[in-house]
Amino acid sequence: MSGAARALYVAEPPLQYLVRPSLVVDCSVLAGLLFQEHWIEEARQRIEGRSLKAPWLLDIEITNVAVKKHRAGFTELARDGLEGYVAMDIERFATPSLQVHVLAIRYQLSAYDAAYLWLAAELKCPLATFDEKLAGAAQTHLSQLP
Secondary structure (H helix, E strand, O other): OOOOOOOOOOOOOOOHHHHOOEEEEOHHHHHHHHOOOOOHHHHHHHHOOOEEEEEOHHHHHHHHHHHHHHHOOOHHHHHHHHHHHHHOOEEEEOOOHHHHHHHHHHHOOOHHHHHHHHHHHHHOOOEEOOOHHHHHHHHHHHHOOO
16 A cells, blocks of 8 residues: 555435434324324424435325225315325335334334334434324333434
């Protein structure tokens, strides 16, 4: 190796990762927006300017909300909400069954909720939810991360 100075190169993605901090969102947050629940404004304010992340199961959960709305007679709202969801920019992730299971048992959560918790811990980013039990587990678990 010669004594010549070497150049250090750093490749970075667009500055969006600095401007739009990550946020894991669960179904309760997005349902408020998409299906015009009474918590719509609080949900909108919380996710504004964020890079949204979720486990793949969010697709099924949102679709299930749309099905329930449709069955309750809110056909147009169900369709519009689902179309709005499809248009949203949400990065989705696979979640490991064994690790999700461990979190579900540890915090007495459903596997669905534990998947959101696992993802927030994996990405080391905040988790937004209107579910009090999931929020409590997230506060405990995320505060213990190294």
